[in-house]
Amino acid sequence: MSDTQWPHFTAAELTCRCGCGRLEMDGRFMALLEDLRVAFGKPLPVTSGYRCSEHNAAISITGPNGPHTSGAAVDVAVSGEDAYDLVALAKAAGMSGVGIKQHGPHHTRFIHLDTLPRAAGQPRPTIWSYK
Ligand SMILES: [Zn+2]
Numbered sequence: 001m002s003d004t005q006w007p008h009f010t011a012a013e014l015t016c017r018c019g020c021g022r023l024e025m026d027g028r029f030m031a032l033l034e035d036l037r038v039a040f041g042k043p044l045p046v047t048s049g050y051r052c053s054e055h056n057a058a059i060s061i062t063g064p065n066g067p068h069t070s071g072a073a074v075d076v077a078v079s080g081e082d083a084y085d086l087v088a089l090a091k092a093a094g095m096s097g098v099g100i101k102q103h104g105p106h107h108t109r110f111i112h113l114d115t116l117p118r119a120a121g122q123p124r125p126t127i128w129s130y131k
Contacts (some may be wrong), residue, residue, distance in 0.1 A: 006030050008037045014049035014074075022052050029072035029115045036093040036113070040086055047110055048075040067097065073114035075099075079106040086111055091125060101130040 003011050004023075009030070015023040037044050051060075051068035060066050067073035078086050083102055090098050090113055099112030118124040 006034055008034060008044065009046060009049075013046035016050050016052045016055050017048065018052060018055035018058070020052050020055065022050060024050050024071045026071040026115070032094045032115060033074065033113065036086075036089060036095070039089050039093060042082060044074075044076040044078065044086075046074045047077050049073075067112075067114045067116050070114075070116065072116060073097070073112065075110045075112045077107070077110050079109035083109065083111055087127075096124040096126070098125075098127045099130060100127065 002009060004014065006025075011023055014025055015021060033044070048068060050071050051066070053064040053069050056062060056066045056069050057064040060068070062068075076086070079102060083100075087098055087100070090111075095113045095115060096118075097112070097114040097116055101112070102109045112130075116122075116124065
């Protein structure tokens with residue numbers, strides 16, 4: 001059962017992993033993510049949700065202002081056919097950014113989803129892959 005206002009997502013999976021305890025997800029993004037979860041019809045285990053600036057700068061090349069610091073981004077642990085299905089649904093669900101990490105052991109694979117706006121030099125919607 002969920003302990004947040006979002007039926008399919010828990011505080012533990014959405015809270016910043018640095019220990020700061022912050023959970024500042026964007027409400028519009030989470031509404032879209034809930035709709036996507038229902039359309040997908042299977043669990044979307046969040047491996048990274050909200051990140052404070054300090055934590056994001058420590059673990060991501062996107063620095064102190066990366067997508068996860070906006071609260072409008074998650075990484076979900078899906079691979080194989082599920083990953084293919086999720087990507088097929090993401091754009092229609094309103095996600096503007098999809099990042100793909102689908103190499104290596106399946107338990108390390110994920111799909112990044114976000115609703116960041118178009119910005120200078122950063123067209124949206126877009127899709128990218130991780131090394
Ligand atoms: Zn933190």
